[in-house]
Amino acid sequence: MQTQNRLLDDFARLMTDAAGAAQGMRREAETIMRAQFERLLRDMDVASREELEVLRDLVATLRTQNDALTARVAALEAALQASRTPGAKTSKPPAA
Known part of the structure; x- marks a missing residue:
């Protein structure tokens, strides 16, 4: 009976250690992926929020x-057109 409990205890300890190692590997993979993504964005020369606001x-x-x-060009074109129409008064175009 003592042997089975010890075997189960060892197995539970092994599973706990494996779960801890898996979590550690997940954190390490996330850190590596985040660093790679930040490097990629930096290399792509993406504009920052402040630059976009400016x-x-x-x-x-x-x-x-x-x-x-x-609007100014339209007014000048209308004045030019009016000065070119026959019978219109000839006057100097407005000063720019």
């Missing part, structure tokens, strides 16, 4: 300027 603000400013310039 770019978003820059694009918004440029879009506003583009809209203003588009």
Whole structure:
């Protein structure tokens, strides 16, 4: 009877050690994978959140300027077209 208990105790200890080793290997694999993923992102030159926010603000400013310039060009084209129509007063184009 003593032999069976000892055998079961040894088997339980072996399983506990195996589970601990498996957890250790899992943690090590996660660490290695995380390091590889971070290296891959660094090598891919991915933009950071701060860089994206700066770019978003820059694009918004440029879009506003583009809209203003588009309106100005449309006004200048309308003035040019009006000055070219027959019977229209000839006047100097607006100063830019």
